[in-house]
Amino acid sequence: MDHLGVVLGGVPTTLLVTATCFGVGAVLGLVLVTGRRSGSVVVRGLSRTIIDLLRGIPPIVFLFIVFFGIGSGAIRLSPFVAAVIGLGLISAAHLAEIYRGSLLAVHRGQFEAAQALGLGRVTTYTRVVGPQAVRVAIPGMVTWAISLLKDSALVSTIGVAEIMSVTNQDARSSGSSLTPFVIAAAIYIALGSPLAYLSRYLERKLSLKGAR
Amino acid sequence: MTEPLTSPARPILSIEGLSKQFGDHTAVDDVSLDVRPGEVVAIIGPSGSGKSTLLRCINLLESPTTGRITVGGIPTEVDGKVSQRELVALRRKVGMVFQSFNLFPHLTVLRNISLPQERVLGRSRAEADARSMALLEQVGLASKASSHPPRCSGGQQQRVAIARALALDPSVMLFDEPTSALDPELGLEVLSVMRQLADEGMTMIVVTHEIHFASDVADRLIVMADGRIIEQGDPKTVIDDPQVERTRTFLSAIRDR
Amino acid sequence: MSTSLINDWGEWLPRLWDGLLVSLQVTGLSLVLGFVIGLGFALLSSAGSGLVRWPAILLVEIGRGMPALVMLQLVYFGLPGVGITFDAFPATVVALTLTTAAYTSEIIRAGLRAVPAGELEAADALGLSHVDAMRFVVIPQGLRIALPTLMGFAILIFQVSALAYSLGLPELLGQAYSIGAATFRYLDVLVLAGLLYLAITIPASWLVDRLERRLSKHLG
Ligand SMILES: Nc1ncnc2c1ncn2[C@@H]1O[C@H](COP(=O)(O)OP(=O)(O)O)[C@@H](O)[C@H]1O
Numbered sequence: 001m002d003h004l005g006v007v008l009g010g011v012p013t014t015l016l017v018t019a020t021c022f023g024v025g026a027v028l029g030l031v032l033v034t035g036r037r038s039g040s041v042v043v044r045g046l047s048r049t050i051i052d053l054l055r056g057i058p059p060i061v062f063l064f065i066v067f068f069g070i071g072s073g074a075i076r077l078s079p080f081v082a083a084v085i086g087l088g089l090i091s092a093a094h095l096a097e098i099y100r101g102s103l104l105a106v107h108r109g110q111f112e113a114a115q116a117l118g119l120g121r122v123t124t125y126t127r128v129v130g131p132q133a134v135r136v137a138i139p140g141m142v143t144w145a146i147s148l149l150k151d152s153a154l155v156s157t158i159g160v161a162e163i164m165s166v167t168n169q170d171a172r173s174s175g176s177s178l179t180p181f182v183i184a185a186a187i188y189i190a191l192g193s194p195l196a197y198l199s200r201y202l203e204r205k206l207s208l209k210g211a212r
Numbered sequence: 213m214t215e216p217l218t219s220p221a222r223p224i225l226s227i228e229g230l231s232k233q234f235g236d237h238t239a240v241d242d243v244s245l246d247v248r249p250g251e252v253v254a255i256i257g258p259s260g261s262g263k264s265t266l267l268r269c270i271n272l273l274e275s276p277t278t279g280r281i282t283v284g285g286i287p288t289e290v291d292g293k294v295s296q297r298e299l300v301a302l303r304r305k306v307g308m309v310f311q312s313f314n315l316f317p318h319l320t321v322l323r324n325i326s327l328p329q330e331r332v333l334g335r336s337r338a339e340a341d342a343r344s345m346a347l348l349e350q351v352g353l354a355s356k357a358s359s360h361p362p363r364c365s366g367g368q369q370q371r372v373a374i375a376r377a378l379a380l381d382p383s384v385m386l387f388d389e390p391t392s393a394l395d396p397e398l399g400l401e402v403l404s405v406m407r408q409l410a411d412e413g414m415t416m417i418v419v420t421h422e423i424h425f426a427s428d429v430a431d432r433l434i435v436m437a438d439g440r441i442i443e444q445g446d447p448k449t450v451i452d453d454p455q456v457e458r459t460r461t462f463l464s465a466i467r468d469r
Numbered sequence: 470m471s472t473s474l475i476n477d478w479g480e481w482l483p484r485l486w487d488g489l490l491v492s493l494q495v496t497g498l499s500l501v502l503g504f505v506i507g508l509g510f511a512l513l514s515s516a517g518s519g520l521v522r523w524p525a526i527l528l529v530e531i532g533r534g535m536p537a538l539v540m541l542q543l544v545y546f547g548l549p550g551v552g553i554t555f556d557a558f559p560a561t562v563v564a565l566t567l568t569t570a571a572y573t574s575e576i577i578r579a580g581l582r583a584v585p586a587g588e589l590e591a592a593d594a595l596g597l598s599h600v601d602a603m604r605f606v607v608i609p610q611g612l613r614i615a616l617p618t619l620m621g622f623a624i625l626i627f628q629v630s631a632l633a634y635s636l637g638l639p640e641l642l643g644q645a646y647s648i649g650a651a652t653f654r655y656l657d658v659l660v661l662a663g664l665l666y667l668a669i670t671i672p673a674s675w676l677v678d679r680l681e682r683r684l685s686k687h688l689g
Pocket residue numbers: 234238239257258259260261262263264265266
């Protein structure tokens with residue numbers, strides 16, 4: 001009857017998948033948002049299309065395209081690598097939109113003031129606008145991390161041995177089928193709630209400080 | 213509209229020993245006040261002196277810590293709990309106009325005025341609409357009946373809010389700084405509606421910084437500080453010759469603005 | 470290759486189309502049922518009494534905290550363990566309804582909270598009962614404020630419906646996957662399925678954007 005032990009065994013992999021995809025998404029999201037704000041119409045349109053496609057397609061479908069569609073042909077992708085590519089790219093698109101929203105939230109006057117002072121584009125972003133935008137972006141990023149934690153359950157379908165996957169095996173091999181699922185639900189809630197708390201806390205704190 | 217059976221000598225609104233505490237801070241401190249039918253009482257005083265809290269206690273938006281409120285001869289003891297029935301009875305007799313209008317933005321101007329009549333007084337839709345149109349006519353906004361509040365200027369919104377309160381045929385109208393959120397010229401339209409209302413004999417308590425309005429229209433001026441009434445009397449007398457030092461400082465401060 | 474691809478797509482399309490209809494059915498049903506329950510929970514979790522409020526909030530947090538895939542599998546593979554057995558279609562509707570209820574409850578609650586307190590005070594001062602104030606003032610405005618977010622959520626739940634393939638429901642992804650398994654043309658058929666999903670989600674999010682902009686202009 002050690003359902004708890006079995007299901008807990010999937011936690012490290014769930015956390016690893018979530019953290020890796022988030023990291024990949026955070027970096028690639030910067031690339032996408034830069035493209036989205038580029039001076040070139042072509043680059044802007046392309047970035048926007050990529051973002052819209054990645055956000056519009058169900059994550060499970062994209063994951064299947066990566067794993068079964070691409071990864072089983074000429075290139076062989078391990079389930080973990082396919083998971084990171086699939087959920088990492090989707091994260092990049094969502095995080096790019098979060099970044100973009102936070103850049104829009106920075107007052108126009110800040111760009112104008114930086115220009116008037118003769119600061120270059122890079123300096124303007126890294127020293128003036130970026131730091132202000134980060135405060136706005138952080139609560140949204142934490143919220144995305146929570147979604148990603150839950151979406152990581154999808155990678156069980158391509159054979160990554162995380163929580164959902166070990167839960168399924170446990171349910172199949174043991175007679176009692178409800179208990180493992182209830183335990184899995186409880187574990188996801190337990191993992192997500194500190195993040196939810198953090199997000200609410202940051203939102204309150206950062207919005208107070210940011211207020212004029 | 214006012215109650216003809218009440219003798220002029222008997223107050224239409226009587227407040228006895230009213231206090232309100234927030235934690236250990238006393239916002240209104242043992243205030244007593246009688247208002248005669250048709251009387252217009254203006255209240256002035258520095259910010260934080262308890263003017264809004266006093267008004268909000270009169271229609272029990274805040275429940276007072278102690279005191280008794282009598283409207284039209286029916287007393288409501290307000291030490292702690294007031295029954296739902298008493299609450300509704302009292303609010304029907306007291307109309308309130310807020311600094312921020314508080315119209316319902318999803319309803320048209322006409323529905324804003326008619327809905328409470330239907331729900332609170334049980335009037336039919338036709339009856340309510342007829343009364344609403346008459347009031348809109350009176351405040352000069354008949355043409356706005358089918359607009360939504362966000363499409364009206366602040367002055368127009370406040371006049372609608374006055375009509376909405378009047379539609380329930382209150383015995384007393386309370387105004388909490390009705391023009392403070394408005395540009396001066398929009399404030400004037402609102403003040404002129406209030407002046408007209410006073411001329412028609414409505415009993416009114418008006419918290420305001422409009423010293424001209426207070427001296428021209430009010431029958432009595434009350435000065436509040438620290439939750440107490442520190443001075444009251446004929447408006448012109450109080451304004452020209454204040455007896456209390458704090459009144460003098462306050463009056464010169466608002467004149468200097 | 471391109472002509473043969475188009476031929477294949479033409480051959481697969483009817484099955485995928487049937488799948489899409491199933492996806493839309495489970496999504497629509499779950500949204501309607503979930504929204505009604507969600508509105509109820511939004512009101513309960515804004516209640517004055519803590520005895521009502523806290524259990525409601527707890528249930529909502531549980532529903533939001535677990536992945537939709539866990540909800541689906543719990544209902545379909547888990548509940549038979551305690552004697553409750555569903556077919557794939559009702560199991561999907563039950564699971565997605567519960568998920569929808571939990572999320573929409575929170576979205577509506579935020580909408581209700583965004584109605585300015587001054588308007589409730591005005592309703593009080595006019596002598597409207599609490600029920601009337603909720604019915605005529607707070608709920609209509611709260612729902613309007615929540616509408617764009619609710620529609621955004623509807624798009625999300627349509628995407629989530631793809632997970633029902635794991636219960637063997639012949640919805641869009643399920644059909645694509647079984648065609649893929651039979652033909653080993655996973656990439657082609659999955660891309661086509663993806664395009665069908667996008668044909669719904671992209672115009673829908675474009676509509677939501679427009680609505681959001683129009684409403685914010687109207688209210689501001
Ligand atoms: N809801 C409340 N909770 C705590 N303190 C309050 C509340 N409302 C008013 N106060 C306090 O009561 C005092 C009187 O406030 P108020 O009646 O608004 O004054 P005025 O309208 O004269 O500016 C102030 O010190 C204010 O901070």
